Amino acid sequence: MTSLIDVIFLLLLFFMLSSTFSRYAEVELVAAARGNAAIETPPLFVQLSPDAVTVNGLPQDLASLSLPEGEQRLLVSLKPDVTAQRLTDLLVALRRFNQITVTVLTSS
Structure with a gap:
């Protein structure tokens, strides 16, 4: 029985030391809702690729x-x-x- 406790302790120690506890960024998501007020300005088009970001066709740094x-x-x-x-x-x-509304376009 003592050796079983030792093995369980070693397994517990191994899994605790081998796991990562880093916390990733959290983003609050809100479902789209129908709005009554229209925004006067045209929307900005942001294109996101793995290595670049463009806003209305102009490259920018994230x-x-x-x-x-x-x-x-x-x-x-x-x-x-x-x-x-x-x-x-x-x-x-x-x-x-402040005061931005983000819509992520998906392909259908």
Whole structure:
């Protein structure tokens, strides 16, 4: 019985040391709702690829992303090889802007 406890302890120790406890970015998602008020400005088109971000066709860096002031609508188009973590990084970078509405376009 003592050796079984030792084996269980060693397995517990192994799994605790081999697992990672890193926390990934969390993004709050809100379901789309029908709105009554229309935004006057045309939407910005953001194209996300695995190695680049373009806003209305102009390349930008994800760390220093800049958008016009005021209420904006963003349409985000994803290239085929974009990972979920890359999309999360973009959404985290967009958190610092106020009054933006993000719509992620999906292919059907």
